[in-house]
Amino acid sequence: MGDKHEPSGDSNGEVTAKADRSSSLQPKAYSLKPKAFSLSRWEIVVLLGVAFVMAIAVYQALSRPGELAEGASQPTVLPAETPLRPFKVVNxxxxLFSRKFLDKYLDAAEKTGVVRTVFVASSDYTLMGSGKPQDKGNDENTEEILAAAREHPGQIVPFCTIYPGDPQKLEKIKRFRKEGVMGLKLYTGHGNFYDKPLDDPAMMPVYQYCAETKFPICWHVNIVKYAVEFERVMKQFPDLIVIVPHFGVTFFRPQEEPFRIFQRLMDAYPNMYTDTSFGTRAILVEGLEAVSRDPEPFREFLKKYADRTLFGTDMVVTGNKEKTAPWIADVIRACRELLEKDAYRYALGAKGAAYATKNSRNEAGVFRGLALDDATLRKIYETNFERLFPPK
Ligand SMILES: [Zn+2]
Structure with missing residues (x-):
C-alpha cells in the first residue's frame, strides 16, 4: 500500500478552482445589459422570461444531486452541511493493525456517532500490503484486537481469524472464544485469498462448530465468483450465522445478475446478513458512485433486508500516514451520509482527488445518497447488532 495518494488539501484546491469556472453564466448576463437599452419593453419581458426559465432549470438540476455526480457541465453547488442523525451507531x-492506532480511530468514531466497533482480525496481507503473506499474523492480530477490547470494554467487539491451512484452526477458534472473541472473520471468498473451494473438506469442522454453537462468521464472499460453492456450504449448514459484507461484492453493478443472486441467497438463508461497507480508498469511492448513479436498487435492498443489514466502514486502520483521525472521520461520515442524506460530499472522491475513479466527472465530489427513514436506519445502526450480539 504505497503512499502515492495526494493529501486532501490539494484536492480541495482543485475543487474550488473547478467550481469557480462553472459560474461562467454570469458574464453573459452582464453583456445583455448594454443591449437591453435598445430593446423594446416586450423584448425585455421575453428575455426576462427566458432567464427565469433557465434559472428554474438550473435550480432543478441542482436539486437532483445524482446528476452532479454524473454530469460534466453541471454547475457545482455543495449540499448544505447538516448534522448526522442522533443514533448510537455500531460499526x-x-x-485494526495495532493498538498504537486505536486512539485516532476512537477519536474519529466519537465525532461521528460511532459507539461500538467490531474489529475483525486480519493477516499481514490485509494489514501490511499485498506483498505480505496470508498465513502470517492471524493469531497475533487476533490477540492484539482482544487486548484492545479488554482495554475498551463495550466499545470494541473482537472477531478472530484463522488461516484455512492451519491444522490447529478449530482449536484456536475455541481458545480465542474463551478469551472473548465474538465471531470469526474468513477471507476465503476473496479473489486474492481464494485457493480452495469454499466447501473444502478441511473447513467443514469449522462451519459445523460455528453453526452448532451459533458463532457468527463475517465471511468475505465474492458472490460474482463463488455463489455456487457458498450455497453448497449454506445448504449443508443452514443454521450458520454469516455476515457476507459489501452486498457480496455485487455493489459495483446492481443492475446485473449477481446482485439478484445475492438477494436470492438472502431469501433462502434467513441467518445470512450483509453490511454496508464497500472497502477502502478507491473502492469506497466506487461504491459511493455506484449508489449515486442508481440509488433505487440499493434503497429497495435496504428496505427489504433492513433486519439483516449492518453498518460497516472497512477502511483498515493502520499507521499509514494519510490515515489521520480527520481522514478516518471523513470516511465514517461518508459511509453514514450515504445512508442518511439525499446528497453529501466526500472530497477525496472528487475528480482529480486521491481516490477519484477512472474517467470521473464528479468535479465536486458530491454524491447522491439514500436518505433512508429513521426506522430503517435504527435497525442497520443499532438493533440488528444488538439482536445478533446481545449484551452479556
Ligand atoms: Zn474488511
Missing part, C-alpha cells in the same frame, strides 16, 4: 466491520 460492524473494521480492521
Amino acid at each position: 460492524a466491520h473494521e480492521h
Whole structure:
C-alpha cells in the first residue's frame, strides 16, 4: 500500500478552482445589459422570461444531486452541511493493525456517532500490503484486537481469524472464544485469498462448530465468483450465522445478475446478513458512485433486508500516514451520509482527488445518497447488532 495518494488539501484546491469556472453564466448576463437599452419593453419581458426559465432549470438540476455526480457541465453547488442523525451507531466491520492506532480511530468514531466497533482480525496481507503473506499474523492480530477490547470494554467487539491451512484452526477458534472473541472473520471468498473451494473438506469442522454453537462468521464472499460453492456450504449448514459484507461484492453493478443472486441467497438463508461497507480508498469511492448513479436498487435492498443489514466502514486502520483521525472521520461520515442524506460530499472522491475513479466527472465530489427513514436506519445502526450480539 504505497503512499502515492495526494493529501486532501490539494484536492480541495482543485475543487474550488473547478467550481469557480462553472459560474461562467454570469458574464453573459452582464453583456445583455448594454443591449437591453435598445430593446423594446416586450423584448425585455421575453428575455426576462427566458432567464427565469433557465434559472428554474438550473435550480432543478441542482436539486437532483445524482446528476452532479454524473454530469460534466453541471454547475457545482455543495449540499448544505447538516448534522448526522442522533443514533448510537455500531460499526460492524473494521480492521485494526495495532493498538498504537486505536486512539485516532476512537477519536474519529466519537465525532461521528460511532459507539461500538467490531474489529475483525486480519493477516499481514490485509494489514501490511499485498506483498505480505496470508498465513502470517492471524493469531497475533487476533490477540492484539482482544487486548484492545479488554482495554475498551463495550466499545470494541473482537472477531478472530484463522488461516484455512492451519491444522490447529478449530482449536484456536475455541481458545480465542474463551478469551472473548465474538465471531470469526474468513477471507476465503476473496479473489486474492481464494485457493480452495469454499466447501473444502478441511473447513467443514469449522462451519459445523460455528453453526452448532451459533458463532457468527463475517465471511468475505465474492458472490460474482463463488455463489455456487457458498450455497453448497449454506445448504449443508443452514443454521450458520454469516455476515457476507459489501452486498457480496455485487455493489459495483446492481443492475446485473449477481446482485439478484445475492438477494436470492438472502431469501433462502434467513441467518445470512450483509453490511454496508464497500472497502477502502478507491473502492469506497466506487461504491459511493455506484449508489449515486442508481440509488433505487440499493434503497429497495435496504428496505427489504433492513433486519439483516449492518453498518460497516472497512477502511483498515493502520499507521499509514494519510490515515489521520480527520481522514478516518471523513470516511465514517461518508459511509453514514450515504445512508442518511439525499446528497453529501466526500472530497477525496472528487475528480482529480486521491481516490477519484477512472474517467470521473464528479468535479465536486458530491454524491447522491439514500436518505433512508429513521426506522430503517435504527435497525442497520443499532438493533440488528444488538439482536445478533446481545449484551452479556
Ligand atoms: Zn474488511
